Amino acid sequence: MTTLSTPEMQILQATAGDYEGVIAISEGVFMGIDYLPFRYHAWLKDPQRRMFVAKLEEKVVAFDSFLVVDGGVTAVLQGLRVAPWLRGRGVAGIIQKFTLDTLRLDHPDVTKIRLTRTEDPPPTMLNKYRLLHSKAVVSIYLLADELEETFMVLESRLPSTSQDFPPPVFLDYSEVRSLFSGPLKEEDILPGRFLIQSWLPITTCKANLDLTSDITNDGSTSKEDDISVSSTGPSITAVKGFLSLGTPMFPVPLGDGKNRLDIDLFGTDLSCAKIHVVFQLKEAVKALPTGGSVVCSVFAEEILRDGLTGFLDGITLFSRCREQLVLEMDIKPVKTPPSTQCHS
Ligand SMILES: CC(C)(COP(=O)(O)OP(=O)(O)OC[C@H]1O[C@@H](n2cnc3c(N)ncnc32)[C@H](O)[C@@H]1OP(=O)(O)O)[C@@H](O)C(=O)NCCC(=O)NCCS
Known part of the structure; x- marks a missing residue:
């Protein structure tokens, strides 16, 4: 060729x-x-x-x-x-x-x-980019009429909520803002201050928190509804906690009635991870119509891979990829316009 x-x-x-x-x-x-x-x-x-x-x-x-x-x-x-x-x-x-x-x-x-990128990017990419972070990806495929049974099984595998594992709470937009500008030490749950939502790798600067709401905007919901952020543990004064971001479910080309949901987990506590997955999943699939289905991908620190895989055991796996890599490269400004034609 x-x-x-x-x-x-x-x-x-x-x-x-x-x-x-x-x-x-x-x-x-x-x-x-x-x-x-x-x-x-x-x-x-x-x-x-x-x-x-x-x-x-x-x-x-x-x-x-x-x-x-x-x-x-x-x-x-x-x-x-x-x-x-x-x-x-x-x-x-x-x-x-x-x-x-x-x-x-x-x-x-x-x-x-x-x-x-997913695992194993082309070697020429690895020459140009440095690897910043890598997370485990575990994806499952759920049919609407299997949901009730699936939730029963998953809930039977959850630790009982207690002082150690308080139930997660959804944060509204202003609470998210104050969480990140307040005393929470986000390095504890966000290594390198990275907040990756649905494959978008950004840092936790305030300008980006506006952006995370915008990226899932389908034009039909308000800012507060666009992103589900749930948090366990950290009251505003606590230093350690667990955070998850869930996209709303959205349709994908896989077929009619087929949807996708991404749940990004931040933190390393397996019990919190399980609680958040069920919490986010339950919230997101409320709108799933009869006959619909959803591919749910969970992104977590590598240390949680085996625990989450065991937790989700018995549910149909959707094996698109195993890893989510965050890559970065430095660039310098250029002074001449790009050589190929570009019309706006
Ligand atoms: C990945 C894809 C875009 C590569 O396109 P392609 O034209 O076949 O790429 P080539 O193999 O000719 O490689 C050309 C250049 O692109 C780079 N490249 C290849 N795959 C890449 C990728 N996944 N991401 C970034 N750059 C990539 C190569 O390193 C090469 O760079 P070089 O010219 O500096 O050496 C194509 O296979 C595709 O559309 N796949 C489905 C969608 C997808 O997986 N997109 C990537 C993730 S968003």
Whole structure:
């Protein structure tokens, strides 16, 4: 196969009209639980994000995007994909170079790029990026009519709530803000102050807490409803605790009535982890219609992998990936515009 050279390809700012083209190249991405079809239009409205499509003969052949985070010093790359019929010909390299050149030019204050990947990224990536963190991923597949039984089994495996394991509480938006700007020592539960929600790796600076609400915004709910944050242990004055973030359930291309839910766990206590998983799961699936199903991925510190796998034993596993890696690279600003055409 030959490598495609840049002049054959146009790279443009993505528009609402490119949606179908992006969906057409996304078949099978992430084993059917791709988030982009659901988030594409909300992403377009986000002033912190830029989205790009590469076109060959006017057909979309690749997609990439960046989101400026951490108060303007970091950009997260998200959503990269290349048309299945063009993979292995360097197209990912071309669109990523354009994305990065645009980022450097338009956001000279951005000095770092960050992204998340599953295990075993290509060796060329590991030469460029440093590994910041890695979490275990355990995913299960639940059918609506199995939920009652599943919850009975899971609840029978929970430690009884006590002073050691008080029940989690949902925090509203203002409580989340005060939790992170207050006396809670977030290093205790968030190593490196990373708050990864649904594959978006950001730090716990205040500007990003606004962003975490926005990323799950489907345009139909208020800020407070967009993100479920539950916390165990830390009253505002405590130093140790356990935190979880749950996305609302959202539809995925896997099939009609199929949904996805991501639960990010922060902390290393297995009993708290189990309690939070059940708590988040119960809350999220309230809206699951008869005949519906949900793929739920739990992201946790590696030390919790075996315990969580045992806890979820007997439930159908969905084996998309085992690990979530957070990778980062330093970048320098450029002074000349990117060489490939870009129309806005
Ligand atoms: C991963 C994918 C985008 C690679 O596209 P491709 O055009 O076949 O990539 P190539 O093998 O030709 O590699 C071209 C360059 O992209 C890089 N690349 C490959 N896979 C990558 C990945 N997952 N993330 C970032 N860069 C990647 C390569 O390292 C190479 O870089 P180099 O030119 O600096 O050496 C493509 O296989 C795809 O669309 N997969 C499904 C979606 C997906 O898994 N996306 C990645 C996670 S968001």
